[in-house]
Amino acid sequence: MNRTPVPVTVARGDGIGPEIMAATLRVLEAAQARLAIEEIEIGEAVYKRGNAGGIEQSSLDSLRRTGVFFKAPITTPQGGGVKSLNVTVRKTLGLYANVRPCPAYAPFVATRHPGMDVVIIRENEEDLYAGIEHRQTDEVYQCLKLITRPGCERIARYAFEYARAYGRKKVTAFTKDNIMKMTDGLFRKVATEVAAEYPDIAFEHWIVDIGTAKLADAPEQFDVILLPNLYGDIISDVAAEIAGSVGLAGSANIGMNCAMFEAIHGSAPDIAGKGIANPSGLLLAAVQMLVHVGQGDVATTIHNAWLRTIEDGVHTADIFDANVSKQKAGTDEFASAVIARLGQSPNVLKPVAYAASPSIEVKVLTRARQKKEQVGIDVFLDEPNVTPEQLGKSLEQLAGPDFRLDMLSNRGQKVYPGGAPETLCVDAFRCRFISTSGAVSTEQVIALVTRLAKAGHPFVKSEGLFTFDGEDGFTKGQGQ
Numbered sequence: 001m002n003r004t005p006v007p008v009t010v011a012r013g014d015g016i017g018p019e020i021m022a023a024t025l026r027v028l029e030a031a032q033a034r035l036a037i038e039e040i041e042i043g044e045a046v047y048k049r050g051n052a053g054g055i056e057q058s059s060l061d062s063l064r065r066t067g068v069f070f071k072a073p074i075t076t077p078q079g080g081g082v083k084s085l086n087v088t089v090r091k092t093l094g095l096y097a098n099v100r101p102c103p104a105y106a107p108f109v110a111t112r113h114p115g116m117d118v119v120i121i122r123e124n125e126e127d128l129y130a131g132i133e134h135r136q137t138d139e140v141y142q143c144l145k146l147i148t149r150p151g152c153e154r155i156a157r158y159a160f161e162y163a164r165a166y167g168r169k170k171v172t173a174f175t176k177d178n179i180m181k182m183t184d185g186l187f188r189k190v191a192t193e194v195a196a197e198y199p200d201i202a203f204e205h206w207i208v209d210i211g212t213a214k215l216a217d218a219p220e221q222f223d224v225i226l227l228p229n230l231y232g233d234i235i236s237d238v239a240a241e242i243a244g245s246v247g248l249a250g251s252a253n254i255g256m257n258c259a260m261f262e263a264i265h266g267s268a269p270d271i272a273g274k275g276i277a278n279p280s281g282l283l284l285a286a287v288q289m290l291v292h293v294g295q296g297d298v299a300t301t302i303h304n305a306w307l308r309t310i311e312d313g314v315h316t317a318d319i320f321d322a323n324v325s326k327q328k329a330g331t332d333e334f335a336s337a338v339i340a341r342l343g344q345s346p347n348v349l350k351p352v353a354y355a356a357s358p359s360i361e362v363k364v365l366t367r368a369r370q371k372k373e374q375v376g377i378d379v380f381l382d383e384p385n386v387t388p389e390q391l392g393k394s395l396e397q398l399a400g401p402d403f404r405l406d407m408l409s410n411r412g413q414k415v416y417p418g419g420a421p422e423t424l425c426v427d428a429f430r431c432r433f434i435s436t437s438g439a440v441s442t443e444q445v446i447a448l449v450t451r452l453a454k455a456g457h458p459f460v461k462s463e464g465l466f467t468f469d470g471e472d473g474f475t476k477g478q479g480q
């Protein structure tokens with residue numbers, strides 16, 4: 001066993017942060033966690049000094065140096081110009097995987113789903129969270145959903161490696177690939193490809209709406225759930241809530257070179273300074289961190305002592321229930337109760353046993369690039385005062401000889417040729433031009449856009465229509 005202390009960057013945060021961090025560090029020390037702590041300041045004080053991200057460059061340098069960030073919650077000031085610290089850290093350090101275990105602790109913590117033991121693995125960097133938004137016209141706003149093959153591959157591999165390392169049996173992916181055939185379709189396709197490399201782990205896919213309904217109704221049917229960013233954001237809170245563990249849950253944000261561990265709750269300013277906050281979420285995040293840095297032995301000792309404390313009815317006010325709790329403990333008392341039980345295991349709840357060294361390694365395979373050809377272009381025009389019929393006829397005159405007008409769509413719905421009179425048309429039209437001779441050159445595309453502009457059609461943007469190894473890299477218009 002490696003006894004060299006592992007460098008870790010620690011931030012005590014705002015509100016209840018300093019109280020729960022002090023309690024947690026006391027438990028880590030008593031359990032002889034082998035950590036060399038570097039402290040940094042983040043959050044409210046840093047924002048107030050005018051730093052929009054809530055974290056100084058020197059602190060980011062510390063994170064890069066240690067590669068491990070143990071973070072208490074912070075208070076995010078309200079108002080414009082302030083950027084989410086979590087998003088800043090995630091994006092700067094490439095923390096692509098969010099891992100949130102959501103187990104039930106019945107009968108000691110109230111839940112309707114006593115058999116639930118779900119781990120949510122959420123892609124953390126892509127999807128609608130790329131933050132690429134534009135106002136295209138007077139009436140239309142747009143947010144780009146970006147899903148990449150390497151991004152899908154990393155998160156899918158992480159989910160299967162996690163399942164293997166933690167003795168889990170099944171990975172379930174949720175997507176909406178019946179509607180978003182290209183983006184969510186890629187997420188599902190890559191997850192299915194990766195699943196084939198892990199025959200020891202079962203794999204299934206649910207459309208996100210029915211999957212979420214099933215999760216809320218019968219969460220014990222699920223094991224590891226693999227999700228794109230937006231669905232993961234929503235469903236990870238649903239899962240923690242129905243497990244009864246929203247105040248008890250920790251989460252890990254994992255990158256190739258760096259990882260961040262924190263409780264899922266916020267800085268709880270309403271109870272700050274009162275010594276009554278529950279340190280469990282942060283302590284369980286510390287358990288995830290210890291496993292990550294190869295101290296599964298210490299993680300096992302702490303987690304089992306914590307389970308025993310919960311089982312013995314030593315509860316902080318937030319989970320105190322006169323029917324099951326035996327002692328109402330403050331933050332420090334609770335930490336002392338955990339310390340007193342180091343070396344003990346739970347009797348009713350299932351004890352944990354973590355492997356001594358970390359075993360999750362994710363490699364993204366390189367693959368041959370596919371042959372890409374441009375076969376057309378979608379041109380987006382700002383046209384407030386025309387009918388689809390008028391616009392279609394005008395554009396048909398301007399299309400040739402290199403292109404033909406394939407269709408116009410408005411809010412994704414085909415409106416020309418042959419649109420339905422009921423379709424509401426706003427001022428942004430997508431005009432699809434397809435090459436008359438197979439592939440088109442950039443020069444031909446530019447010449448088309450120039451013709452449209454000269455004829456008085458206000459240009460907003462364009463998207464190339466490409467094929468990859470002969471397969472269309474674009475969807476048809478709805479109704480086409």
Ligand code: NAD
Nearest residue numbers: 073074075076264265266267268269270271277278279318
């Ligand atoms: P919150 O999670 O801080 O509090 C919600 C409720 O839960 C409050 O009643 C609080 O007292 C209670 N609670 C939370 N943690 C508790 C604990 N450990 N023990 C006992 N009770 C606990 O959410 P909020 O009030 O919406 O947000 C407060 C601040 O935290 C905001 O500034 C928000 O931006 C920030 N926040 C930070 C993070 C983070 O740093 N990761 C996450 C969420 C919210």
